[in-house]
Amino acid sequence: MIIISILSLLLSNAVNVRRDISILYNRIAILILVYCILNDISSLTVVTKGIGLHGGLLLITNITQIFHIFLFIVSILILTLTNLVLNKFVYYNTKIINKMGEQFKIIEYPLILLFIITGAIFLMSTNDLVSIFLAIELQSYGLYILSTIYRNSELSTTGGLMYFLLGGLSSCFILLGTGLIYANSGSTSLDGLYIITSISDISSTDL
Numbered sequence: 001m002i003i004i005s006i007l008s009l010l011l012s013n014a015v016n017v018r019r020d021i022s023i024l025y026n027r028i029a030i031l032i033l034v035y036c037i038l039n040d041i042s043s044l045t046v047v048t049k050g051i052g053l054h055g056g057l058l059l060i061t062n063i064t065q066i067f068h069i070f071l072f073i074v075s076i077l078i079l080t081l082t083n084l085v086l087n088k089f090v091y092y093n094t095k096i097i098n099k100m101g102e103q104f105k106i107i108e109y110p111l112i113l114l115f116i117i118t119g120a121i122f123l124m125s126t127n128d129l130v131s132i133f134l135a136i137e138l139q140s141y142g143l144y145i146l147s148t149i150y151r152n153s154e155l156s157t158t159g160g161l162m163y164f165l166l167g168g169l170s171s172c173f174i175l176l177g178t179g180l181i182y183a184n185s186g187s188t189s190l191d192g193l194y195i196i197t198s199i200s201d202i203s204s205t206d207l
Contacts, residue, residue, distance in 0.1 A: 029110035030079050033072045033117075040065045040072070052127065056189055059127040067124050075117050079110065109149065115142035129178045129188040136174065140167050 043065060050061040119139025126132045144167065148160030182188050185196050 025110045026079055029114055030076055032114070033076050033079075037069055037072045040069050053125075054131075056191070057128045057131040058122070058125045060125055064125045068121055071117065071120055071124070075113065079113065082109070109146075112142050112146045112149070115139075116146070127190050129181065129190070133171070133174055133178060137171065140171075143167075 044062055047060055047062060047065060050059055052059055116139055119135050119137075119142060122131065122135035123139060126135055144160055144164050147163050148156050150156040178188065181193070185193060187193060187196070
């Protein structure tokens with residue numbers, strides 16, 4: 001649902017020439033998150049013991065659904081509180097009279113936040129080291145863009161560049177650790193790693 005909503009908002013943003021409808025995008029994102037909360041609440045009675053998706057890469061349980069609902073509630077609060085703060089672009093209108101006005105021009109903020117929420121949902125539901133890495137990267141890309149959302153600010157651009165470089169370095173370490181685990185165990189599944197560690201513990205106690 002969130003992925004389809006992101007694609008729809010991206011398409012509407014591409015064909016729209018107006019830049020003063022960021023509040024509308026913000027409210028649409030809030031409605032999307034409310035629908036996701038209702039969908040997760042209705043699926044709590046259906047998912048009882050857990051469902052594996054995509055060959056065990058993702059695992060949906062009642063615990064993950066509860067965490068999804070909590071994440072959606074926090075995201076709605078963030079979008080509500082930042083509705084009139086982060087989306088403001090202050091400018092001076094000197095054509096008629098010298099006064100300061102406000103115009104809402106940054107409409108990418110709800111889209112970026114939806115990308116981050118999507119990565120966080122995948123990270124909560126992951127059951128494999130590969131999907132953990134992909135979820136972290138999906139969430140990190142949104143955070144990179146969010147840190148540089150004010151393009152005219154030197155501090156924002158510097159912080160985003162440093163965050164991107166450190167994030168790339170940390171991704172290399174994650175891939176290195178995943179490769180070492182796969183080379184020694186032959187599996188990247190968390191269930192398989194749990195079985196391997198349990199067998200090794202039993203064999204060590206028998207010896």
